[in-house]
Amino acid sequence: MWKWLHPYAKAENAYRLAGRMLPWFAIPGTLLLLLGTVWGLGFTPTDCKQGDGFRIIYIHVPAAFMSMGTYxxxxxxxxxxxxxxxxxxxYAVAAFAPVGAAFTVIALATGAIWGKPMWGAWWVWDARLTSELILLFLYLGVIALYNAFPDRTLAGRAAGILALVGVVxxxxxxxxxxxxxxxxQGATISKFEKPSMATSMLWPLLINILAVSLVMGAIGLASFRNEILRRESHRPWVANALGLDVDKSGKEGQA
Structure with a gap:
């Protein structure tokens, strides 16, 4: 296995592998997200206690899952x-940090929208809300550390240490x-033997969680490829990958 992975330690190979994988995440992710969202927002029954306001769960829960999964x-x-x-x-740490931060913002924002009619407040210092806010600060800290040092190796190590510490x-x-x-509320979808949700509500939620996972992978891969190009821009293979001609004087022109 390690011998198979070893060639992808080379930036050019990693860039091309990410490009080959990208459609396999983006296409099914987009289709499943469309299916799950339309099903959840338009065709699931109204909740007896929360009314139609519960439907934000089809955005909030997948975003919350991915805020943790991306980290x-x-x-x-x-x-x-x-x-x-x-x-x-x-490079992957730097590429995925903004993606995870975006999902965390979506989770916090949709949680606030959901919480206002249900709890009577946009924000409360609930344990889960507070720890999710801390997760956003961890993402921002990783992004800040990675861009704080001119030495890319040192920047990567500093950001990596914070990422590892923040796992707690x-x-x-x-x-x-x-x-x-x-x-x-407590566990809902993780109780597979007897979930707390009706199956008609549960299935579109599970589809959206899978869909958002795939979309996160697609966005992360695209960001990873951009980060490789940004950090390896001085390499000749980058010019070839972007369809540029590099003449002997080092000047670039469009092929």
Whole structure:
């Protein structure tokens, strides 16, 4: 397995692999997101307690899942970069941090929109809300650290360390509803034997979680490719990948 992965430690190979994988994430992700969203917003029955306001769950829950899932992926990349000294892993951390931050903002915003009619307030210092806000600050910290140092190797290591340290916040977010008395409800979709939701409501939610996972992967891969191009712009293969001619004097022209 490691021999198969070893060639992708080279930036050019990683760039091309990400390009080949991109459609496999983007196309099914877009189609499933369209299916799940239309099904959830337009065809699921109205909730007996929350009315139609519950339908924001089809955006809020997938975004919240991906805010944590993206950070976990980023931390794994940081660990790979620190242990095996692979530059592309540092690029992945930098590429996925803005994606994860965007999902976290969506989760917080939709949670506030959902919370106003249900709790009577846009924001409360609930354990899960607070830990999710801390996750956003962790994302912003990783982004800031990666851009704070002119030395890219040092920047990658600093951002990677913060990404690894911040992993401790993920179980806090997940188990906060069990550890503390919070306004959030307990486990719903993770109770596979007897879920708390009607199956007519549950299926579009599961589809959207899968869809948003694929969309996150597609956006992350595109961002990863851009980060490689940005960091490897001085390499001759980048000019070839972008369809540029490089003459002997080093000047570039459109092919």
């Amino acid at each position: 976990a992926a980023m931390a794994i990349a940081a660990l790979i970069g620190m242990v095996w000294q692979i530059r592309q892993a540092d 916040n993920l179980p806090i977010i997940h188990y906060s509803v069990e550890w503390w008395n919070t306004l959030h």
